[in-house]
Amino acid sequence: MDEVKKLTIKDIRRMYEEKEPMSWISIYDYPMAYYADQAGIDVIFVGDSSTTTVLGYPNTLYASMDQMIMFAGAVTRAVKHAFVIGDLPYRSYQASVEDAVRNAMRYMAEGHVDAVKCEGGEEVCDRIAEIVKWGMPCHGHIGVTPQSLAAQGGYMSQGRTLDTAVKLVTDAIALEQAGCFAIVLECVPQQITKVIQEHIHIPAISIGGGPADGQLLIVQDLLGMFPGHKPKFVKEYAHLGEEMTRAFKQYRDEVKAFVHPAPENCYNVKPEFVEDLNYKQFQSLIQDERARELCYEGHRRFDLVRWGILVETVKRVSKEINSKGGEYVSEAHNLCPIPQTEIIKNSNLEQN
Helix, strand or coil: CCCCCCCCHHHHHHHHHCCCCEEEEECCCHHHHHHHHHCCCCEEEECCCHHHHCCCCCCHHHCCHHHHHHHHHHHHHHCCCCEEEEECCCCCCCCCHHHHHHHHHHHHHHHCCCEEECCECHHHHHHHHHHHHCCCCEEEEEECCHHHHHHHCCCCCCCCCHHHHHHHHHHHHHHHHHCCCCEEEECCCHHHHHHHHHHCCCCEEEECCCCCCEEEEEHHHHCCCCCCCCCCCCCCCCCHHHHHHHHHHHHHHHHHCCCCCCHHHCCCCCHHHHHHCCHHHHHHHHHHHHHHHHHHHCCCHHHHHHHCCHHHHHHHHHHHCCCCHHHHCCHHHHCCCCCHHHHHHCCCCCCC
């Protein structure tokens, strides 16, 4: 990007009014957010899908506010351009309006997001209205709502019958009236998305909802990094999963074959160090330092024991520092103690 301009809620509105399609991506970490931002992505959505795509849980119900704030912070530290939205997770807003406002405030203050998101239709409008009342932009999410999959009977397209389609349209209208600045439509028939767009005056963002005012994909899906089932709406723009496997295998093979690290991957001492100090001198300095640590701090005894120089070294250093420590060591101290567990197993063993 030639000029870095941080997008705001006004830019979201402007793009909608100018009919400029918006690019949204769900991202949860610093490197991905950095490169997406460099590419000029409009909106980065820190979704609770991180629970499944990053942490490996079977669904999004495991998400917590602390987890989501951690992911949001990683993203906002990377972003200079994109508008960043934090997804309010399960249990963070359903129980009460107070919970919703409190956790939205946490997102804004601790995660430094630009807006938050609530799943649901008319049933969450009082939460959204109160969040917006306190100066926090909020967008809605209808269609497939992963936090309510148990009630929806699983992950399946919503709005394919007359009554469910009508419910989606009425929910969208209610969300706009509650103050939402945008609405995500997940796995909704494209014909219903078009009807919804005709009845609302805010951006409709599609993730499996066909053409809309903007499109949303999860970064692992977009980059071909997530194994297993791929929803119909997913388009892979790269196959990084395959490339990562290839790179990991090459690394493993090079380590096994002593190819890595190569000389260019290694650090070296300064030439004058090699000239002024040979290996024996270097070893002697290390042993002397270990001895002093033992005499002064009571540490490093076993280094000296395994080198077989405990007694002679302690006697020498004790003399140098005018200590009586050398009087209390004997050749028996050069021996490593046998673990008591081994003595118990074998009665013929005697302690060194």
